[in-house]
Amino acid sequence: MATLVAGAAVREAVHRGSRVRFVQVLPAGLSAEDRTEMDVAMFGVALRALHRQRRVPCTFETVEGDAALTLVERSRGAAVLVVGRDAPDTANSVGKYCQEHASCDVLTVAGPESSLQPTGGKDVTASGTS
Numbered sequence: 712m713a714t715l716v717a718g719a720a721v722r723e724a725v726h727r728g729s730r731v732r733f734v735q736v737l738p739a740g741l742s743a744e745d746r747t748e749m750d751v752a753m754f755g756v757a758l759r760a761l762h763r764q765r766r767v768p769c770t771f772e773t774v775e776g777d778a779a780l781t782l783v784e785r786s787r788g789a790a791v792l793v794v795g796r797d798a799p800d801t802a803n804s805v806g807k808y809c810q811e812h813a814s815c816d817v818l819t820v821a822g823p824e825s826s827l828q829p830t831g832g833k834d835v836t837a838s839g840t841s
Contacts, residue, residue, distance in 0.1 A: 732789070733771045736776060790816065794809050794819055
């Protein structure tokens with residue numbers, strides 16, 4: 712899912728002529744080794760999404776905390792927040808919370824068999840949550 716979210720965020724940034732901020736929200740208490748492994752994985756996903764795109768300014772951010780709250784907070788001032796669709800049996804509805812509370816548009820990315828579904832204007836914020 713992270714690959715699809717990152718790709719959608721980069722496409723939105725290119726379309727809007729804006730930058731993309733990759734935000735990964737990790738649960739508190741991870742070991743340094745686990746955190747490093749997740750940082751490297753996110754960086755790789757972001758680089759693959761940016762491949763062959765010209766001059767898309769971007770930043771990378773990894774924070775600990777509640778994914779839904781953090782993404783809504785970090786999306787302030789963004790044109791769009793790009794998140795993955797919640798699994799039907801998910802107790803934590805990150806995507807739904809973002810749709811209900813973000814002050815910007817929210818683009819929900821479904822699995823590969825589904826299409827992008829916008830809901831609802833500067834930066835594009837992509838989330839990678841774990």
